[in-house]
Amino acid sequence: MLCSRVGYLCRAPTVAARCLQARSFTIAIDGPAASGKSSTARAVAQQLGFGYIDSGSIYRCATLLALRKNIYAADASAEGDEQSQKLVDLISRANIDINIKPGSGWSAQSAAGTGRLVVPDVQVLLDGEDVSREIRAPEINRLVAKVASDGGVRDAVLHTQRYLAYAAETRPASTPEGRGTDSSGTPGGGVVMDGRDIGTTVFPKAELKIYLDASAMARAIRRWDEMNSHMKETQAAAAAAAQKSNADRDAVKKDGDQASHASVSYPSVEDIARELEQRDYADINRKHSPLRIASDAVVIDNTNMTFEHQVYSIVDLARERMGLPRRYDEL
Ligand SMILES: Nc1ncnc2c1ncn2[C@@H]1O[C@H](COP(=O)(O)OP(=O)(O)O)[C@@H](O)[C@H]1O
Numbered sequence: 165m166l167c168s169r170v171g172y173l174c175r176a177p178t179v180a181a182r183c184l185q186a187r188s189f190t191i192a193i194d195g196p197a198a199s200g201k202s203s204t205a206r207a208v209a210q211q212l213g214f215g216y217i218d219s220g221s222i223y224r225c226a227t228l229l230a231l232r233k234n235i236y237a238a239d240a241s242a243e244g245d246e247q248s249q250k251l252v253d254l255i256s257r258a259n260i261d262i263n264i265k266p267g268s269g270w271s272a273q274s275a276a277g278t279g280r281l282v283v284p285d286v287q288v289l290l291d292g293e294d295v296s297r298e299i300r301a302p303e304i305n306r307l308v309a310k311v312a313s314d315g316g317v318r319d320a321v322l323h324t325q326r327y328l329a330y331a332a333e334t335r336p337a338s339t340p341e342g343r344g345t346d347s348s349g350t351p352g353g354g355v356v357m358d359g360r361d362i363g364t365t366v367f368p369k370a371e372l373k374i375y376l377d378a379s380a381m382a383r384a385i386r387r388w389d390e391m392n393s394h395m396k397e398t399q400a401a402a403a404a405a406a407q408k409s410n411a412d413r414d415a416v417k418k419d420g421d422q423a424s425h426a427s428v429s430y431p432s433v434e435d436i437a438r439e440l441e442q443r444d445y446a447d448i449n450r451k452h453s454p455l456r457i458a459s460d461a462v463v464i465d466n467t468n469m470t471f472e473h474q475v476y477s478i479v480d481l482a483r484e485r486m487g488l489p490r491r492y493d494e495l
Pocket residue numbers: 195196197198199200201202203204386387390466469470471474
């Protein structure tokens with residue numbers, strides 16, 4: 165683990181300044197919910213041999229801390245009050261780490277058109293506990309935009325974001341080629357971060373800023389598809405467990421119960437569209453660091469674009485700005 169007590173560490177002005185300056189190339193990807201930011205950012209980072217930070221996960225961890233400690237539960241706390249300060253302290257003391265899961269997603273895919281891109285899995289650790297699944301739960305979705313609208317929370321998360329970016333760039337990568345080398349063997353060195361205010365606030369001097377967007381319905385359908393395949397995976401795992409361990413009836417029952425629970429609480433496309441719309445509204449209209457298109461961002465509407473096309477377009481924009489030849493012009 166590279167970062168310990170990142171909030172405290174980054175409060176030291178010299179460390180914070182180094183975190184802000186040390187990266188050689190930063191790609192900021194912002195946009196509304198489910199526009200494809202994190203999957204694109206991971207694939208771009210993989211292609212370029214860069215580090216990757218999903219900043220939404222940090223706000224989701226902050227929200228999980230709030231729920232666990234019963235802060236914001238009554239929806240009544242206000243920025244700057246005792247509850248809010250308590251949460252800021254918790255975030256500052258928390259040890260959050262975001263890792264590409266070793267060995268995940270690095271499939272044999274070498275150049276445009278020779279295979280489908282695989283998106284590496286990300287593991288989110290909160291004080292050493294794997295919370296990757298838990299931070300995607302509906303109760304977190306409902307509360308996260310409120311937590312993220314608190315200026316004190318945003319300040320605390322900002323330090324974490326900058327420190328993690330610094331750490332991600334300097335840690336050994338789990339790419340087959342190693343850190344700092346993209347799939348063509350060209351020296352890399354940089355970080356991709358996605359969120360809502362990366363190009364406007366977190367890294368206003370990022371070398372490349374992308375604003376990803378898609379129609380509200382396309383985004384809702386994609387998220388629904390994602391949940392659907394996750395549910396199928398859960399059910400398949402439960403069925404496999406049932407076959408394998410008939411002897412352990414208790415364990416089987418538990419898995420089965422989980423699967424049936426997943427299907428009972430499964431939201432419709434309309435439910436998801438409503439939740440995304442409410443979250444976007446809160447993110448666009450909040451006082452601190454609202455979701456905005458940075459004046460120097462490249463806007464990509466991917467409603468009718470393939471995933472491969474959007475990833476390769478961004479990789480080529482980055483290569484161009486690094487003074488390297490484009491690689492995917494044929495697409
Ligand atoms: N161009 C695209 N076409 C179809 N699906 C896409 C495209 N880009 C991303 N997706 C899918 O949309 C879903 C949401 O993407 P994700 O990266 O999680 O969005 P965000 O991080 O903005 O919330 C994922 O299942 C992803 O694979």
